[in-house]
Amino acid sequence: MKKLIINGRFLTQRVTGVQRFALEFVKALDKLIEMDDISLKLQFVIMAPRDIITDIKLNYIEVIPVGKLKGHLWEQLELPFYSRGGLLVNLCNTGPLLKGKQIVTIHDAAVYSKPEGFTKMFVYWYKFLFRALSIIAHKIVTVSEFSKRELAHYCCIKPNKIRVVSEGWQHIQQIDADLDVFQKHNISPKQYILAVSSLNPNKNFQGIVKAIECLGDVETNIIIAGGTNPKVFSSSNGSLPNNVKYIGYVTDEELKALYEGAMGFIYPSFYEGFGLPPLEAMACGCPVIVSNAASLPEVCGDAALYVNPYSPEDIAEKIKLLLSDNKLRDELRRKGLERAKMFSWEKCAHETLKVIEEVLAK
Template sequence: MTKIYINARFLTQTITGVQRYALELVKEMDEMIDRGEIDSSEYEFCLLSPSNIVTRPDFKHIRHRVVGKLKGHLWEQFELPFHTKSGLLINLCNTGPAFNKNQIVTIHDAAVFNYPQAFSFAFRAWYKFLMVRLGKNSKKIITVSHFSKGELMQHCKIAEHKLVVTHLGIDHIHRKKAATGTKEKYGIDSPYILAVSTMNPYKNFNLIFDVLPEIEAHNLNVVIVGSKNSKVFGEQAWTESDTVNWVGYVTDEELKALYEDAAGFIFPSLYEGFGLPPLEAMASGCPVIVSSRASIPEVCGDAVLYFDPNSPKDAASRLIEITSNPDLSQQLSYKGKNHSGLFSWNKCAKDTVNIIMSTV
């Protein structure tokens, strides 16, 4: 029997886009085993994690084992390789053992190369070394957009034949029921513009504050979902405003409610490997405006309005369009729902399993 180990260090981390990808992908793989699409008599899948997990997996067929005594990068570099000697290791969240050759790694983007100033010195130094090393040693590198494929070839010198693109899925948002009372819980006044992201500088959230006068003039509020992680991204100063409601992390059910109730969704990012939040907003029927940079046009297609992320004036005019024109808002909502349906975790999982099967 062929053993496939999955690096489950992501179970110890707060769920953002990268961890979402890992969780949903493994869930779908588990369903594929259940449906007989993966032969469980031929392939054995097993999650391996350190002990400090915050998300407890619940799968029918894929086992989970806690191994080792270390945590974080030390666990991943020194203990995980020892426990995966007998099989192929799958790493889904940008990192993996630097010197393991029998592995596949998903690298979502090359942001540490393009925007080094957005990360702390220790973080970017380690990730730059690690990504280049993983590109050389791993059997395959999966990435999440054709844009990211080009970035990894350029910055990490990864051979094109090693790189495979698999787009993320969106159906997780449909499995959640919108939480009632979300706006009341967080003291949110309607109508509001929603923004969802980590507070990395290249996410360009300062643009939102630059357009606040226009937002306030149209009696709109802003709701921002996400945390300010200074340990990774360095210290930043954020403008305070009564119009802006920072809600931090929310549950998936609360996020669904915020998407559904928003007058519009803004995504001003300068750099994305994929960009899941706009698709989640589209799937929830929310009209979306996005930056015209990086992978975002590849992912969002013609179902959104684009703006220059360096132009607050351009972003403000797009916001006014979607919030003052009901016909346009309804049209974007319809197109967004249709477009988001092109992205499924089932397709992502099938593509990933095919890559695994061709590697073992």
């Protein structure tokens, strides 16, 4: 029986985009094993450092803590030893340089095209790592055709070595919305536009702030959720406008309630390898406004209003349009729910498994 080892370093990290991908992929793979006879051909294990912070319940894939080191040192020095004899699958942009037989998922090429969003040391390390892994790994997996083109260009990878495997949204469907979030933050459902993101400049929250100033006397609230510093959203007088409310970090349950209670969702990013939040919003029946850049048109199709992320005036105009047109909101809601059906974690696991089987067949 052939052994498949999944790099479980993501279990020691706070859950953001790439960790979400890894967690949901592994859960979907576990269900796939249950439905199919894959376990008769392959033995699946997750190898992780000992400082695990995310507890994951799986029926067919064992989580094995190994080694004494942490972080990059564990991944680069100990994982190659413990994964010897098997195919290693890396899901979160990194992988050991001393391991030959491996598959690496690289989500985007932002360190090349948008390096201003990261520290210099981070950029240097990941540029080197991506270039090296693109040579060492048997296959590279990425999450959109946009990212495939970016990686092929910047890392000089032949397109036939890169496979596109899209993300899913079912994790948001499987949780119960926490309606207490409305009372907790004094929010009135169906009377706000939602924005969710981080401090990374690529998310373009300054564009939202400037767009809010262009809205004038439009009567709506903007709810900003995420692990960001509220000073980023301060107006010239040093305080948030009256119609803008920054609520900071929210749980997945609270986020689902906010998606379902919003009149719309705004996501004007400059750069996205995939763009999971708009897909989550569409799956929750929330009309979305996204930028016309990077992978977002590929993900959202005809189910979104598009903006020029460099134009706060355009962002403001699309917000006004969405708020003023009930028929448009209903149409986007319907199209968004339909569009979301194209994506699933089960499909993600199926497509990745095809890549795994192809590599093992060599």
